[in-house]
Amino acid sequence: xxEHNIVEEFVAVLRKAPKVALFSHVSPxxxxxxxxxAIGLALEKMGKEVSFYNPxxxxxxxVFLPGSSRIRRQLPSPQPExxxxxxxxxxxxxxxxxxxxxxxxxxxxxxxxxxxxxxGRVNWVDSQASAVGELALTLINRLGxxxxxxxxxxxxxxxxTDSGCFQYSNTTAQTHRLSADLMDKGINISDIHHRIFDxxxxxxxxxxxxxxxxxxxxxxxxLALMTLSTxxxxxxxxxxxxxxxxxxxxxxxxxxxVAVLLKEVGPQEIKGGLRSNLWLNVNEIAAQFGGGGxxxxxxxxxxGTLAEAKQRIITAIEEALRLGRNH
Amino acid sequence: xxEHNIVEEFVAVLRKAPKVALFSHVSPxxxxxxxxxAIGLALEKMGKEVSFYNPxxxxxxxVFLPGSSRIRRQLPSPQPExxxxxxxxxxxxxxxxxxxxxxxxxxxxxxxxxxxxxxGRVNWVDSQASAVGELALTLINRLGxxxxxxxxxxxxxxxxTDSGCFQYSNTTAQTHRLSADLMDKGINISDIHHRIFDxxxxxxxxxxxxxxxxxxxxxxxxLALMTLSTxxxxxxxxxxxxxxxxxxxxxxxxxxxVAVLLKEVGPQEIKGGLRSNLWLNVNEIAAQFGGGGxxxxxxxxxxGTLAEAKQRIITAIEEALRLGRNH
Numbered sequence: 001x002x003e004h005n006i007v008e009e010f011v012a013v014l015r016k017a018p019k020v021a022l023f024s025h026v027s028p029x030x031x032x033x034x035x036x037x038a039i040g041l042a043l044e045k046m047g048k049e050v051s052f053y054n055p056x057x058x059x060x061x062x063v064f065l066p067g068s069s070r071i072r073r074q075l076p077s078p079q080p081e082x083x084x085x086x087x088x089x090x091x092x093x094x095x096x097x098x099x100x101x102x103x104x105x106x107x108x109x110x111x112x113x114x115x116x117x118x119x120g121r122v123n124w125v126d127s128q129a130s131a132v133g134e135l136a137l138t139l140i141n142r143l144g145x146x147x148x149x150x151x152x153x154x155x156x157x158x159x160x161t162d163s164g165c166f167q168y169s170n171t172t173a174q175t176h177r178l179s180a181d182l183m184d185k186g187i188n189i190s191d192i193h194h195r196i197f198d199x200x201x202x203x204x205x206x207x208x209x210x211x212x213x214x215x216x217x218x219x220x221x222x223l224a225l226m227t228l229s230t231x232x233x234x235x236x237x238x239x240x241x242x243x244x245x246x247x248x249x250x251x252x253x254x255x256x257x258v259a260v261l262l263k264e265v266g267p268q269e270i271k272g273g274l275r276s277n278l279w280l281n282v283n284e285i286a287a288q289f290g291g292g293g294x295x296x297x298x299x300x301x302x303x304g305t306l307a308e309a310k311q312r313i314i315t316a317i318e319e320a321l322r323l324g325r326n327h
Numbered sequence: 328x329x330e331h332n333i334v335e336e337f338v339a340v341l342r343k344a345p346k347v348a349l350f351s352h353v354s355p356x357x358x359x360x361x362x363x364x365a366i367g368l369a370l371e372k373m374g375k376e377v378s379f380y381n382p383x384x385x386x387x388x389x390v391f392l393p394g395s396s397r398i399r400r401q402l403p404s405p406q407p408e409x410x411x412x413x414x415x416x417x418x419x420x421x422x423x424x425x426x427x428x429x430x431x432x433x434x435x436x437x438x439x440x441x442x443x444x445x446x447g448r449v450n451w452v453d454s455q456a457s458a459v460g461e462l463a464l465t466l467i468n469r470l471g472x473x474x475x476x477x478x479x480x481x482x483x484x485x486x487x488t489d490s491g492c493f494q495y496s497n498t499t500a501q502t503h504r505l506s507a508d509l510m511d512k513g514i515n516i517s518d519i520h521h522r523i524f525d526x527x528x529x530x531x532x533x534x535x536x537x538x539x540x541x542x543x544x545x546x547x548x549x550l551a552l553m554t555l556s557t558x559x560x561x562x563x564x565x566x567x568x569x570x571x572x573x574x575x576x577x578x579x580x581x582x583x584x585v586a587v588l589l590k591e592v593g594p595q596e597i598k599g600g601l602r603s604n605l606w607l608n609v610n611e612i613a614a615q616f617g618g619g620g621x622x623x624x625x626x627x628x629x630x631g632t633l634a635e636a637k638q639r640i641i642t643a644i645e646e647a648l649r650l651g652r653n654h
Binding site: 165201 | 582
């Protein structure tokens with residue numbers, strides 16, 4: 001199906017559906033929550049019955065998102081006819097498996113990850129979009145729903161968080177044009193930025209402290225690696241999702257091409273976050289560990305100790321750096 | 328003169344001029360340098376002879392700007408007919424006085440500061456613009472010069488630095504639309520962002536680590552205080568100026584009204600930096616220590632030990648917080 005036809009099909013399914021259940025991924029971020037809420041609020045303006053699902057709590061800096069209090073951690077029961085998955089490469093990202101879905105033929109899959117598994121009946125996957133928020137805005141426009149300031153605040157948050165304040169390489173001219181359209185809807189961007197970025201729990205600053213205490217420079221300064229043990233999380237009092245973004249402190253060091261944050265999230269369970277600056281494809285490195293993501297930002301889960309994960313990832317990255325740009 | 332007429336007049340003067348000298352302000356930033364270089368490169372494409380002036384060296388993170396090696400710290404001699412001042416409220420911002428200007432009637436003044444002194448013959452001052460870069464792009468379009476990737480990189484840098492990566496409240500829908508137009512010219516924004524923002528010396532990150540290790544919360548979480556000893560500076564290898572901005576990590580903690588960074592810069596010599604978020608006048612507090620600044624950002628020098636400075640500033644701030652907003 002051409003991209004045009006996929007969008008048409010998406011719109012057609014949603015127009016017909018009286019009830020829609022929306023799903024977003026574990027460890028939720030501004031893009032999955034903002035996009036999910038924006039689409040849900042738009043569907044409600046069309047008279048549809050909508051439910052919102054996320055397996056994890058909404059991070060404290062995103063509770064301001066209009067509609068966020070309506071997000072449930074219980075699956076909708078009974079399952080409505082139409083299920084829309086937002087920003088999820090596969091059902092596992094929602095802690096679900098195929099057996100949890102009553103009827104797979106009703107699944108809509110809206111995503112921007114190149115590693116998306118095309119698990120839905122209609123799969124609108126555009127890896128050129130900086131955020132699913134871009135696709136959600138296009139979708140809402142195509143549904144003919146007028147964007148109000150609540151929808152705009154959700155979509156703007158989606159775009160600004162996933163594009164790293166328009167700094168990541170996934171930012172395009174279209175990202176800016178869509179953001180301009182959202183600003184025309186009367187959102188207060190300095191208020192939104194203050195709420196997202198300037199209300200850090202003390203526990204998050206403590207996590208940064210512990211991450212920096214464990215900062216190691218490898219590969220002649222091209223690789224900066226940070227680790228957070230379960231003890232670090234315990235001492236800081238921070239939940240795991242508060243470590244989101246810490247890896248960028250390592251990435252911003254002069255001479256660094258790739259930054260890694262390894263988090264011990266359970267016994268023998270390590271989550272790795274990878275960021276690269278200019279050329280290294282970290283999606284390929286994450287794939288070696290069974291993970292994925294984007295070329296400049298990817299992640300994986302490793303079964304083993306923090307020390308084992310550290311040694312393995314350093315080896316893999318040093319190898320990739322040695323192979324160099326011409327790989 | 329209407330804004331339309333001012334732009335027309337600006338364009339008319341530049342079209343006629345065979346030679347143009349461009350000026351930008353002391354302590355140069357991305358906006359004044361990027362805007363100046365973009366306009367100069369555009370004028371050269373029109374066949375004009377151009378010179379660039381700035382009293383200070385180009386900061387190391389901006390030397391990548393196309394044309395920056397041509398910026399001179401000596402005034403052009405002889406002075407050409409047409410002088411264009413970029414991002415300067417008055418001649419003092421260029422370390423000049425009226426006597427330095429051969430013929431004031433030839434001065435063009437392009438700025439976005441509300442405090443601009445209208446010192447030129449034609450004064451294009453638009454305080455709605457997030458950056459002079461926005462006005463420079465409009466000007467170059469009106470001159471009919473095609474924007475190439477060098478000009479676009481300069482203008483994008485101007486906008487992204489003065490709008491705080493599109494986060495400051497001066498950012499408008501127009502800021503995003505103009506940035507989209509610049510991205511269409513084939514600039515590499517992740518490279519530009521990396522050069523501007525992601526080249527922190529490792530020693531600066533180490534300094535942040537030590538500052539966080541000394542972070543203390545006082546006054547029921549309203550005061551966040553960090554200290555850096557001479558030993559911390561020594562261990563990190565960082566010069567004192569690299570501690571600039573570290574205090575904002577303390578300021579960004581939820582619930583904090585005032586943040587303090589105390590630096591031991593010599594024996595019995597402590598420098599204090601103060602930032603407040605919403606209401607506390609830190610200029611008044613700095614004044615108690617013989618310092619000063621602004622209501623939300625101030626500093627002072629204290630003669631004594633780090634421990635003495637800490638005790639004194641905590642007492643002073645707790646007192647001010649107790650007196651409260653109605654002081």
